[in-house]
Amino acid sequence: MRTMGVHRQGVQRIVNELEKEGIVGFQPNPHHKRAHLVALTSKGQTLFEAAIALQVPWVNDLSKDLSLTDIATAQQVISQMTKHIEDTSNAPGEGSP
Secondary structure, three states: OHHHOOOHHHHHHHHHHHHHOOOEEEEEEOOEEEEEEEEEOHHHHHHHHHHHHHHHHHHHHHOOOOOHHHHHHHHHHHHHHHHHHHHHHHOOOOOOO
16 A cells, blocks of 8 residues: 555545445454455445446547557556556655655
8 A cells, every 4th residue: 555655544544434334344354353354335336336337438438549559558658657666666765756
């Protein structure tokens, strides 16, 4: 989470709010006594499916004029940039502009 610029407390606050809304629930974690697993409830699953139903046509329209080569090139550039950012973020004395 730290490499994404996200702090545990911020994630916990959001998860707690989602749980109050009935979107997620906590389940026991067989690998850790205190850190529960977070899972979608049926309400959360319904909301997720509704979001995907809106997202799929939107992304298809967004990419309709792009060739597979264009998409592959964009993916490669983004991957290289992400790796560079991660490498420089983890290097001692570097990372912050």
